Amino acid sequence: MEPxxxxxxxxxxxxxAAWSHGYPFRTVRWHFHPEYELHLVVATRGRYFVGDFIGEFEPGNLVLTGPNLPHNWVSHIPKETTVPLRCQVVQFSEQFIAGVQAALPELAALQPLLERSRRGVLFSDETSRQVAPLMQELMDAQGVRRIELFLSMLGHLSRGQHKALASASYLPDPSGYMSVGINKALAFLRENLTQPFTEAELAAIAGQSTSAFSRAFRKHTGMTLVQYVKRLRINLACQILMSDEQAAITDICFEVGFNNLSNFNRQFRAEKGMTPSQFRLLRMDEQKDRGSRRRPSPEKTAEIDGKTSAGFAARDKDRFAQTRRRTPGTAEDGQAGTATGPG
Structure with missing residues (x-):
């Protein structure tokens, strides 16, 4: 069975990405993705599959899977039973972690673990206990705190005991997986997100009827094609709004694939709870707030400089007076003489 x-x-x-899910859930199936995934089980027992490995899991099961390595966790629970929270997941791309390693040479020590993760690695109970509270906090963390927690987790993982899961001879075959119809359609969608296309065209790529493709797409993504494309395009618009303050809203609308400005504004508001302009202003205000917390205002800087200068002057005057008391031949205040000091 292809993933x-x-x-x-x-x-x-x-x-x-850092998120959690219950069971059953739409991603609980034999699947793969180009990103690394750190997967922590917090509830239920069952059987898990990583590449050609099959094992039993319980709460505390902590596994890192590498890019395109198929995997799945199947809980053993009664039918019609649901679990609100079963797993916590962190997913990151090869490009992201390579960039972090390039910026932080200390993370070169992480590379052997990343290479082993291409077979999947299971961490020791001790490492799981160290990482679990960090993952729990990461689920709701924001801003710089997310990076702090992420790096802290990487530190524990790089030092922790672990074992490879899939056999050394197992090789993921993403090109083979992508020959499956729905995967071919999803790959086409990702490459052509901003271009016009129809559900019938994607169905043809998948080799399915439009109705069959619609059902398969909803099963794979948890939403309709229209909802899925809208979300991806709105997210792309957000990235442009944050990275280019000069880009016109109208230009962004057409750049991400919308062909009507009023519809773009309406869909953006429905997805983000605000207009594109409000989103941009909010992010700019957040950046200014962070900057103001890092830097004192000009008035405050002047006040600090004044106090610092006065402090230095008082300190130097006191030191000078002490030097005069210790040094023979130093003149008294208001009298002629020769003052000694650093040469």
Whole structure:
């Protein structure tokens, strides 16, 4: 059975995905994706599959899977039973982690683990106990705190004991997986997100009827094609709004694939709860707030400089007086003489 492609959603303004889910859930199936995935089981027991490995899992099961490595966790629970929270997941791309390693040479020590993760690695109970509270906090963390937690987790993972899961001879075959109809359609969609296309065209790529493709697409993504494309295009618009303050809203509308400005504004508001202009202003205000917290205002800077200068002057005057008391031949205040000091 060929694995399904999962399209990982990383929100605008974030470097990696961190989320949790219950059971059953739409991604609980034999699947793969180009991103690394750190997967922590917090509830239920069952059987899990990583490449050609099959094992039993329980709460605390912590596994890192590499790019395009098929995997799945199947819980053993009674039929019609649902579990609100079963797993916590962190997903990050090869490009992101390579960029982090390039910026932080200390993370070169992480490379052997990343290479082993292409077979999937299971971490020790001790490492799981160290990482679990960090993952829990990461689920709701924002801003710089997300990066702090992420790097802290990487540190524990790189030092922790672990073992490879899939056999050394197992090789993921993403090109083979992509020959499956729905995966071919999803790959086409990702490459042509901003271009016009129809559901019938995607169905033809998948080799299915339009109705069969519609059902398969909803099964794979948890939403309709229209909802899915709208979300991806709105997220792309958010990235442009944050990265280019000069870009006109109208230009962004057409750049991401919408062909009507009023519809773009309406869909953006429905997805984000605000207009594109409000979103841009909000992010600009957040950046200004962060900057103001880092830098004192000009008035405050002048006040600090004044106090610092006065402090230095008082300190130097005191030191000078002490030097005069210690040094023979130093003149008293208002009298002629020769003052000694550093040469």
């Amino acid at each position: 399904d492609l999962e399209v990982v959603q990383i929100r605008p303004g974030e470097s990696f």
